Amino acid sequence: MSTSNESSINASLWARVSAVGRESLTPNAQIINTPFVGSDLTVVPSSSAFGAVARIVRLNALEPVDVFRLLRIRTRRADDLSALMTFSHAAQAALASALRLQGVPPTWNLTAWFPFQASSELLKPGWTFRYCPQCLHSGYHTLLHQLPWFQRCPWHGTQLRRECLRCGKKQMVLADWAFDANLTCACGHAPLSTRAALRRASGPPSGAADFIAEYLVWAAAERARNVLIVPELPEDTESALAELVHLPRDWMLQRGVTEGRLHRRTWRARRSVQSADREAIRHLDVLRHDRPGFLTVPSAIRNAIAGVAANLALKLPPSTLTDREMTLFLAGAGIDAPKCFEPAKRAFSGTLSALPPWELAGKQFLNLACLHPVAYRAVVGLCDVAQVGRSLFDFHGQATDAELELLTRVCGHLLARGYAEGLRATLSRHIPVLYEFGRDAPHLTKPWILASRDHTRLVRVRAVWKPMAFSGSAEELLEAEDQANLRREGRPRKRNQRGKLRQ
Ligand SMILES: [Zn+2]
Ligand SMILES: [Zn+2]
Structure with a gap:
């Protein structure tokens, strides 16, 4: 009885062993699987x-x-x-x-x-x-x-x-x-x-x-949903990303507190937009050029750009701008020089007068030579994300007013900020007292942008601006960038070409 039991156990064991395969029986099998x-x-x-x-x-x-x-x-x-x-x-x-x-x-x-x-x-x-x-x-x-x-x-x-x-x-x-x-x-x-x-x-x-x-x-x-737009020659990527990425609220305690020293901003698509400026994005297309020269400022952005020039002019100490220069700086904002304005006692400067936006035949033109290229290339990056590979023509045909309005609003902010920084930096050569302006002292930043899409629609944009590290002055950096743009264009550089309208 016991013999027959034993043999049946052996037979079933043998059947199981045969099913497993020979290699798992070798003493090395364990080592082969987990070396x-x-x-x-x-x-x-x-x-x-x-x-x-x-x-x-x-x-x-x-x-x-x-x-x-x-x-x-x-x-x-x-x-x-x-x-x-x-x-x-x-x-x-x-x-x-x-x-x-x-x-x-x-x-x-x-x-x-x-x-x-x-x-x-x-x-x-x-x-x-x-x-x-x-x-x-x-x-x-x-x-x-x-x-x-x-x-x-x-x-x-x-x-x-x-x-x-x-x-x-x-x-x-x-x-x-x-x-x-x-x-x-x-x-x-x-x-x-x-x-x-x-x-x-x-x-x-x-x-x-x-x-x-x-x-x-x-x-x-x-x-x-999210596309990251990284500036050229990114520096200090980690601190930019720490500010740009927001974790769900429940995890906030776990992630710890960020230092939060960077300037940042979030824009969202508005619910009710009557009609967006459909020409705006077409105007911004000029920013794709190696050295874009002048921008025909989209109407939705004109006040912001004019405001930058006027605000800075009104903050300048007495006797820094001539009467005519002051008029040019304030023209876009539609205001006159205050009664207390004391004009500089020197000749009119062609270079200074090329810095405020030009109001001409009902249009406004902005000299892009006084913006650091990272400012307007961020605009191009954002337009690319919004277009999702579509041509400008198709994008215009398919984009909603809310999406176009959001895109124009953010591009306007990016440009106005880039212009404000570039203007102060360029002016500092002529007006060194700007360096004593604290928060408004010449400095340049690079925008990092996180653009969110719902399917193909741009619905939210978040940006943080990282201070740019450079040796020398901000003005010299802008000049160097302009020369680099010129080399990209493959054109010989003429002296004092900056500030002159290219035909
Ligand atoms: Zn140690
Ligand atoms: Zn741990």
Whole structure:
């Protein structure tokens, strides 16, 4: 009886074993499937590629040379391993293959975390490793910790760091470490603990996976709506993005407080717009030229532009503008010089008189040479986002009044601000006292813009202006930009060409 039982058990066991296949019976099977301790990434939800490497290096006591020998990731000792694992497709593919993953996990790509359409290369210049000390202690790092619009770890509430907690030096992430001490600082502080990393329970808190899943869904929905317009030669990208991206209110406490020092503004489409100026966007098309010369100011923007010139003229100290110059600065606003105005005792300046908008035959013309190109190229970028690949003709035919009004309103603001800054900068050569004007002292900024579309309709625009870093004066920078525009046009430069109407 017992013999027949045994044989039937053996037979069923054999049947099960045959169904599984031979290779899973070999003593090496476990090693083939998970070649490294810590390669089960489900323990570390949406870990960054760098986080996965750091953890595997520590738990398997790998040396720098093993990164190529075992993981097939090409590195040099001077490489920032965090930047390499974030931006190198080859390195990510090698790691995925070494870990026997089905392709590169989408969350290793920065763009999966962006709530706007932009290239992942956006954060590459000046990339530094940023981490939550509590998460990294147990070997966990996620790209969420790198996002500039989070200042704190969402589940620990800890301030995210770039530096060593003990000595304050930049956190060590080079592909160069002493045995069993990757990430350990020269001061001896070890942000990653082997013991903590080995304990499964000491990974990120249980809510982390849920929060990340919720965040990624939100980011994907936002990405479908939002387009980021990055200025030329972007500087200090992270602080601009920290101000530009707004997280859902429920998450605000978790992200921490931003410094909020930048000037920013949000515009929304209005519900009832009677009729928009349909010519406005057509006029702005001139801004696409390398050196656009003069803009025929759309009627919706004329008051704003004229106001910039008049306001500045009225603020100037006595005896800076001549009578005729003052008249030109105030003409667009339709006002006369105040009784207390004291004209300068010098000859009329052709250069100064070219700076206010020209009122001619019922139209207004703005000399674009006194605007920094980032101001009007932002306008072009925004028009492109609104047009969504359509020709100007098709766009005009399909755009609603509300959309056109929003676009014109924002373009007007961008131009008026660029003009106000450019005007002060250009005038400062002739009127150095402008540098004592505090908030109004010459300075230049770059706009960063987040444009939101509902399907193809532009519905909201948000902008932040980052102060421009430059050596020399703002006026010299404008002059240099104008020369660069001229070179783009491939024309020889004539002296004193600025300010003269090009035919
Ligand atoms: Zn944390
Ligand atoms: Zn240190």
